[in-house]
Amino acid sequence: MSTRAVETWTLQPLTDFVKESSVRLVLVLTPAGQVLAQSGFSRAVDVMSSAALAAAIVASTDELARQLKQPPFAALNHQGLKQAIFLSTLSTERGTLAVLAVYDLDVSSIGLVQLFFEQLAADLKAATPRGTVPKQVLAAHFERDLTDSLNTLFGR
Amino acid sequence: MSAALDLITRVRGVRGAMLVSADDGLVVEEQLMEGIKGPAVAALASSLAGRLRRAMQAGGLGAGVFWHLQAEQGALLVVPAPGEGGIIVVAVAEPDVNIGLVRLELLRAAEAVG
Amino acid sequence: MDDIRALSAQLAQDPGSLIFLRLGEALRRKSQLDAALRVAINGLERHPHLADAHDLYARVLTDKHDYERAFDEWDMAVRIAPNHTGALKGLAFLYFKVGDLAQAEAHLEAARRVEPDDPSLEQAFAMIRGGGEAAPAPSPPPAATAPHPLDETRVFAGLEGANEGLLLIDGAGRVLGGALRDASGANVTDAVAAYLAGVSQEAARTAKLLGLGAWNGLSAEGQHGNVHLGQPAPDALLLVVRDRGMPLGRLAILAQRATILARRWLERQGGGGA
Structure with a gap:
């Protein structure tokens, strides 16, 4: 399984998470949909669409919580027949990050994914570079940045 | 459910007992001493139970009735509850606990929740 | 062909056995890929958590040039059995095919840690480092069957x-x-x-x-x-x-x-x- 990162400090925590929780696919992204790292994806188009959908889900559940006057939801788990999707957010010095994971129900479980997600959150927090400002994505540079990120994520 | 766990945790050397959803690896009910992480026990015990079940089925040994992981500083003991609920009863214990007694109480608890 | 007949007969007698691994591989080697595919899929249905079954399926898929699904199957085999050298070599082969030499080498290294004396690994390393055209051959039939x-x-x-x-x-x-x-x-x-x-x-x-x-x-x-x-x-x-x-x-x-x-x-x- 290949794990790759645009922001290299995310690589080791993500590699450990994939190994321990036996998830099939993972994306680490910003709430705006910018991908910092991925594991298990073989096509750039899947990363792009999954990141966009995950960012949209995070935004809509945050808004639902806001309208219900509740704190943001901790995590979301959709269970299918053979696979499940786990989506949750975590805080780092770089701001909030979202993690989308897909796992096979005969290999892993929500209990295992949650357990090692907590470790991932702690590891990412500890690994965040101090005193650096997150790179802003400007509309003018968006396409170039996206292409650069995808090239890094697929080792091109 | 809580009464079923009471009988297990009364055994000397038992540090905690839980009911766990076997498929999800999530805690259903727990009675744990301080320092024992319920979600970790639930997730790991159910994962080990699943792998052991597959190995035993491959060996034609049928469904597991009781299993016991022995380690240097403690033990993990598990009994699957009968029925369709997919619940396992788990105990975390000291290494020198009376295994026979814990096994008996686990089987009773499993019968009660099954 | 006699081998295939004998293995088919054994499998028919005991459909739950692991003979399907040898039969599937024998069919694959004879280029009877559709038959090999059926054997591999039937075997996987009975043994979904057996790494060797995923490995066999991946080999057949590779021969049929379905590399994306082959990747998934070898990936699954490695997750079930992290030291499965057949699957590690298979993944190395696919990475090599798409030009990701670093990943190909990493997977071959992982295979070498498990089987340091496997001569096919040295050939594969030489191929990758030499940038040759041909890819490392998928591994021989799994040892578990013999x-x-x-x-x-x-x-x-x-x-x-x-x-x-x-x-x-x-x-x-x-x-x-x-x-x-x-x-x-x-x-x-x-x-x-x-x-x-x-x-x-x-x-x-x-x-x-x-x-x-x-x-x-x-x-x-x-x-x-x-x-x-x-x-x-x-x-x-x-x-x-x-x-x-x-x-x-x-x-x-x-x-x-x-x-x-x-x-x-x-x-x-x-x-x-x-």
Whole structure:
């Protein structure tokens, strides 16, 4: 399984998470949909669409919580027949990050994914570079940045 | 459910007992001493139970009735509850606990929740 | 072709056996890819958690140039059995095909850590480093289907029930000695061995993360028999199986004796596991 990162400090925590929780696919992204790292994806188009959908889900559940006057939801788990999707957010010095994971129900479980997600959150927090400002994505540079990120994520 | 766990945790050397959803690896009910992480026990015990079940089925040994992981500083003991609920009863214990007694109480608890 | 007929007949007699691995590979080698695919899929349906079954399916898919699904299958095989060299070499092959030489090399390195003496790995490394056109060939048929030439009576000599109900395997799930049969008399050695590596990894992780220290045994009662799994060496596992008439306590004593004998035998082989 290949794990790759645009922001290299995310690589080791993500590699450990994939190994321990036996998830099939993972994306680490910003709430705006910018991908910092991925594991298990073989096509750039899947990363792009999954990141966009995950960012949209995070935004809509945050808004639902806001309208219900509740704190943001901790995590979301959709269970299918053979696979499940786990989506949750975590805080780092770089701001909030979202993690989308897909796992096979005969290999892993929500209990295992949650357990090692907590470790991932702690590891990412500890690994965040101090005193650096997150790179802003400007509309003018968006396409170039996206292409650069995808090239890094697929080792091109 | 809580009464079923009471009988297990009364055994000397038992540090905690839980009911766990076997498929999800999530805690259903727990009675744990301080320092024992319920979600970790639930997730790991159910994962080990699943792998052991597959190995035993491959060996034609049928469904597991009781299993016991022995380690240097403690033990993990598990009994699957009968029925369709997919619940396992788990105990975390000291290494020198009376295994026979814990096994008996686990089987009773499993019968009660099954 | 006679081989294929004989293997087909054996599989028809015992559809739950692991003969499908040899039959699928034989068909693949004869380029009967559709038949190999059917055999692999049927085998996977019966043994969805067997790494060798995913490996076979991936090889057939590779021959049919369906690389994306082959990647998924080898990926699944490695997740079930992280030391499965066939799957590691398969993944290296696919990475090499798409030009990701770093990943190809990393997977070959992982395979070499498990099987340092495999000559095909050196050829594959040379190919990658030389930037040659051809890719490393997928691995030969899995070792699990061909019993190791080892006299298990020497491993378990003097033990009650030697030659049956005792199984010694290495960390990758390969049989070192012993054999297991189920109640109907069918040989289930390879199937159980394949699953045991995952059980021991999970046992070690569970004990470590729960602060229980190193694990030193796993006993289980099943509806049709009792088992004890121990670790005679860091990279070896010993399984003792007895019927339900033998209490777990007595089984543990028997397992202890078997562990000592297995440990001595492993030490004579040059230390540790395989």
